[in-house]
Amino acid sequence: MKILVAEEAGFCFGVKRALKLINEYLKNGNTIQTFGPLIHNIPVLNNLAAQGVHSVDSVRNIKKNKTLCIRTHGIPRHVEKYIQKKGISTLDATCPLVKKEQKIIEKLDKNKGRIVIVGDKDHPEIIAARSYARKVTIVNSLAEAEALPACAQMSVVAQTTLNSEFFKQVVAILLDKAEKIEIFNTICQATQDRQQAVKKLAPQVDAIIVIGSKISSNTKKLFHIAKEKNKNSLHIETCADLQKPAIMAKIAKYSSIGVTAGASTAPEELERVKNFLQNL
Numbered sequence: 001m002k003i004l005v006a007e008e009a010g011f012c013f014g015v016k017r018a019l020k021l022i023n024e025y026l027k028n029g030n031t032i033q034t035f036g037p038l039i040h041n042i043p044v045l046n047n048l049a050a051q052g053v054h055s056v057d058s059v060r061n062i063k064k065n066k067t068l069c070i071r072t073h074g075i076p077r078h079v080e081k082y083i084q085k086k087g088i089s090t091l092d093a094t095c096p097l098v099k100k101e102q103k104i105i106e107k108l109d110k111n112k113g114r115i116v117i118v119g120d121k122d123h124p125e126i127i128a129a130r131s132y133a134r135k136v137t138i139v140n141s142l143a144e145a146e147a148l149p150a151c152a153q154m155s156v157v158a159q160t161t162l163n164s165e166f167f168k169q170v171v172a173i174l175l176d177k178a179e180k181i182e183i184f185n186t187i188c189q190a191t192q193d194r195q196q197a198v199k200k201l202a203p204q205v206d207a208i209i210v211i212g213s214k215i216s217s218n219t220k221k222l223f224h225i226a227k228e229k230n231k232n233s234l235h236i237e238t239c240a241d242l243q244k245p246a247i248m249a250k251i252a253k254y255s256s257i258g259v260t261a262g263a264s265t266a267p268e269e270l271e272r273v274k275n276f277l278q279n280l
């Protein structure tokens with residue numbers, strides 16, 4: 001069986017940076033908690049938990065004697081203010097590209113006009129990003145974009161992990177909704193590179209395996225793109241998901257398989273899947 005790995009796959013710069021910051025901090029004997037899971041990947045989170053890094057899910061549960069690591073997706077402003085007020089020490093692992101998106105929204109809030117964020121309103125990145133303006137409109141489907149009333153001025157920002165094609169489609173609709181419109185393509189390069197790589201790889205192989213958490217936004221989008229180009233696409237969280245007899249029998253029939261992984265999937269997991277497929 002031929003195994004081809006996408007040219008861009010796995011850990012992105014933001015995730016590598018966050019893990020490096022935490023590891024260096026832990027080496028100095030410090031203790032850390034994260035506000036919400038650091039990234040959406042269970043094996044990586046289990047590994048952090050083994051080193052005493054646990055996540056808290058609400059401000060009430062933040063321990064005052066532990067450093068709070070701000071995750072790659074960032075945190076809402078009211079949480080940031082609460083932390084400052086309580087004097088809790090922080091380690092800011094917000095991805096610089098998420099920070100850039102927040103700064104754009106903060107600046108836009110000083111202008112007149114509607115601010116539209118294209119993305120998932122329930123995703124932590126968007127929950128944090130929207131707190132940088134008094135009022136934003138979140139759009140996550142073409143129908144929602146169509147339903148927006150016309151206005152004089154509009155600014156459009158994207159969730160960093162959005163599907164580029166989807167963003168273009170939404171923008172095409174919004175262009176008719178405002179007399180003046182400003183578009184900020186804040187989809188991060190790592191996301192775009194991984195999407196392009198799977199788009200290129202999917203038609204060249206019999207099947208595609210996408211590795212990453214089922215709640216990871218960028219992984220779900222990679223899978224969606226893979227599926228559009230190759231109907232034999234499979235989304236797994238870890239290599240263990242492949243070790244089921246029905247799945248093994250199915251993939252053993254393919255002569256070529258493409259593998260990709262979301263931005264929060266560790267290289268070791270990708271390697272495990274590659275080795276497993278090679279030995280099938």
Ligand code: SF4
Pocket residue numbers: 012013014015072095096097098160161188189190191218263
């Ligand atoms: S996917 Fe992009 S925005 Fe998100 S952490 Fe990685 S580099 Fe940053």
